[in-house]
Amino acid sequence: MTDPTSPGPADKQPAGPGPSKTGAATAVPPEAIKAIPVRHPWRWVSAAVVLALLGLLVYAFANAKIEWGDVPEYLFSDRVVEAAGNTLLITVLAMLLGVVLGIVLAIMRLSDNPVTSAFANLYIWFFRGTPVLLQLLLWYNLGLVFQTLNLGPLYKNEMTDVMTPFVAALLGLGLNEAAYMAEIVRAGIQSVDEGQTEASHALGMSRGRTMRRIVLPQAMRVIVPPTGNEFINMLKTSSLAMVIQYTELTFVANEISATNLNPMEMYIVVAVWYLAMTSVFSVVQYYIERHYAKGSVRQLPLTPMQKLRRNIFSGPRMKGTR
Amino acid sequence: MTAMVTAEGVHKSFGPTHVLKGIDLEVAPREVFCLVGPSGSGKSTFLRCINHLEKINAGRLYVDGHLVGYRQQGNKLYELKDKEVAAQRKDIGMVFQRFNLFPHMTALENVMEAPVQVKRESKATARERAKRLLDRVGLADKASGYPTQLSGGQQQRVAIARALAMEPKLMLFDEPTSALDPELVGEVLDVMRDLAQSGMTMIVVTHEMGFAREVGDALVFMDDGAVVESGHPRDVLTNPQHQRTKAFLSKVL
Ligand SMILES: Nc1ncnc2c1ncn2[C@@H]1O[C@H](COP(=O)(O)OP(=O)(O)OP(=O)(O)O)[C@@H](O)[C@H]1O
Numbered sequence: 001m002t003d004p005t006s007p008g009p010a011d012k013q014p015a016g017p018g019p020s021k022t023g024a025a026t027a028v029p030p031e032a033i034k035a036i037p038v039r040h041p042w043r044w045v046s047a048a049v050v051l052a053l054l055g056l057l058v059y060a061f062a063n064a065k066i067e068w069g070d071v072p073e074y075l076f077s078d079r080v081v082e083a084a085g086n087t088l089l090i091t092v093l094a095m096l097l098g099v100v101l102g103i104v105l106a107i108m109r110l111s112d113n114p115v116t117s118a119f120a121n122l123y124i125w126f127f128r129g130t131p132v133l134l135q136l137l138l139w140y141n142l143g144l145v146f147q148t149l150n151l152g153p154l155y156k157n158e159m160t161d162v163m164t165p166f167v168a169a170l171l172g173l174g175l176n177e178a179a180y181m182a183e184i185v186r187a188g189i190q191s192v193d194e195g196q197t198e199a200s201h202a203l204g205m206s207r208g209r210t211m212r213r214i215v216l217p218q219a220m221r222v223i224v225p226p227t228g229n230e231f232i233n234m235l236k237t238s239s240l241a242m243v244i245q246y247t248e249l250t251f252v253a254n255e256i257s258a259t260n261l262n263p264m265e266m267y268i269v270v271a272v273w274y275l276a277m278t279s280v281f282s283v284v285q286y287y288i289e290r291h292y293a294k295g296s297v298r299q300l301p302l303t304p305m306q307k308l309r310r311n312i313f314s315g316p317r318m319k320g321t322r
Numbered sequence: 323m324t325a326m327v328t329a330e331g332v333h334k335s336f337g338p339t340h341v342l343k344g345i346d347l348e349v350a351p352r353e354v355f356c357l358v359g360p361s362g363s364g365k366s367t368f369l370r371c372i373n374h375l376e377k378i379n380a381g382r383l384y385v386d387g388h389l390v391g392y393r394q395q396g397n398k399l400y401e402l403k404d405k406e407v408a409a410q411r412k413d414i415g416m417v418f419q420r421f422n423l424f425p426h427m428t429a430l431e432n433v434m435e436a437p438v439q440v441k442r443e444s445k446a447t448a449r450e451r452a453k454r455l456l457d458r459v460g461l462a463d464k465a466s467g468y469p470t471q472l473s474g475g476q477q478q479r480v481a482i483a484r485a486l487a488m489e490p491k492l493m494l495f496d497e498p499t500s501a502l503d504p505e506l507v508g509e510v511l512d513v514m515r516d517l518a519q520s521g522m523t524m525i526v527v528t529h530e531m532g533f534a535r536e537v538g539d540a541l542v543f544m545d546d547g548a549v550v551e552s553g554h555p556r557d558v559l560t561n562p563q564h565q566r567t568k569a570f571l572s573k574v575l
């Protein structure tokens with residue numbers, strides 16, 4: 001503890017010669033600093049280089065053999081819009097399957113039962129250890145080795161009828177995602193301090209309630225950001241489902257270009273769609289993360305809307321004014 | 323009058339480490355019972371056994387006449403189910419060295435959580451009581467603050483209010499002021515003193531010998547998993563009988 005009678009800053013002063021006398025500084029009002037800012041010539045040079053390279057790129061594309069007219073023509077064409085819908089659909093459904101199964105696997109992995117945790121480990125080992133493209137092909141061709149799907153009295157059908165491109169894509173992408181989500185959820189649960197569980201138990205909360213009310217909400221802060229990344233990855237990875245004939249964006253781009261013979265134009269069209277979807281979701285992700293940061297930071301960062309409002313209503317603030 | 327807490331030959335091991343080696347003691351209702359001893363002597367472990375955060379290996383522990391964590395039929399012991407253990411714990415409040423407030427909830431929500439979730443109280447009732455308790459610990463104005471926005475002393479006072487919200491008949495304090503800056507210790511001890519005056523039964527693990535002497539009704543000195551000496555705090559602290567007690571007190575006083 002510092003001696004309350006000695007002035008605070010005194011013990012922070014360097015031991016070197018000629019420390020200014022404490023107390024004297026407070027008597028005179030501080031003189032405003034008027035300094036010439038440091039110049040940054042290299043910033044100008046590097047900016048110029050980047051702009052020049054960008055210019056070259058634009059020039060190259062403008063003079064390339066691209067039918068630019070194709071882009072707006074196909075961007076909102078029925079087939080492309082429908083394919084974009086299919087991409088979004090398979091992404092959302094595969095992520096749902098992945099999240100639900102991932103939570104189950106994470107809890108299995110953390111359980112005291114050696115059989116369930118070993119099974120979860122085996123699952124994760126297999127699905128993370130093989131390419132997702134291969135997994136899609138395996139599901140799609142399941143009919144070659146299992147001719148019928150027989151669930152006893154519940155359901156019976158030819159495998160080739162069951163394993164449509166949609167179902168195969170959903171299983172291939174979803175089950176693969178579950179393996180990654182399981183690890184994300186597990187890390188989230190384990191990130192919560194044990195003292196939290198203890199405090200909750202000490203208050204008389206049961207295990208289930210402790211998990212739901214105390215552990216999972218705190219784990220969400222760790223779980224949500226990588227899950228958002230997984231979603232954005234899934235938007236793009238779903239393009240692999242083209243190899244099993246699922247009519248998503250990339251598949252349709254290929255199909256159309258087979259007739260109009262302009263593949264590059266079609267790829268640009270779907271690239272625009274992917275960019276639009278990933279951008280929109282990035283914004284959504286920002287708000288979700290902000291929601292779960294509650295309590296972990298002293299002051300929540302402002303949303304862009306709040307910033308805008310504050311800047312408008314607090315009037316102009318000039319840079320460099322005191 | 324039955325004792326609030328009775329320990330009979332309580333043993334506890336973590337794997338090969340024998341931590342509690344036969345603890346016998348009794349805590350009377352309305353008593354402030356202080357537990358002191360060197361680091362590693364098993365004070366926290368004993369406290370955690372009282373609300374079954376740890377399972378004891380031998381002996382018996384009773385709180386308010388009920389066996390902790392087990393049901394006895396004939397001479398067989400049956401482990402209590404998760405729900406039954408939880409039901410026992412709701413009458414025992416615990417305050418931790420590191421506060422352990424729920425960081426995703428405001429101070430008010432921290433205090434409301436258990437009554438609403440465990441006792442199924444209405445939110446309005448729970449909120450009323452939570453406000454009253456926060457006022458009692460001097461934090462009426464911090465109700466909407468999150469734990470990260472509070473000082474250590476304020477957090478610990480919220481933690482005490484949170485435990486009191488379940489209207490426990492016994493409060494366990496595990497070094498409630500050890501993680502605090504010296505100038506914040508007083509505000510927490512004041513709340514505890516006030517609580518003692520209201521007649522709460524308290525078991526307090528502490529290094530604050532001044533508090534023990536002033537507020538305590540009984541004091542136990544523990545070393546190496548066993549009770550070395552016990553008596554009225556005034557007597558034990560001013561006139562220790564055992565060499566180990568003397569050695570310890572000469573270091574902390
Ligand atoms: N979960 C555990 N697993 C293994 N050993 C443990 C565990 N908890 C406590 N111990 C050991 O038990 C002994 C007593 O620990 P305990 O925390 O009860 O001591 P204490 O008297 O509270 O000490 P302090 O004053 O430092 O808090 C220590 O040697 C400790 O290493």
Ligand SMILES: [Mg+2]
Binds near residue numbers: 365366367496497
């Ligand atoms: Mg301890």
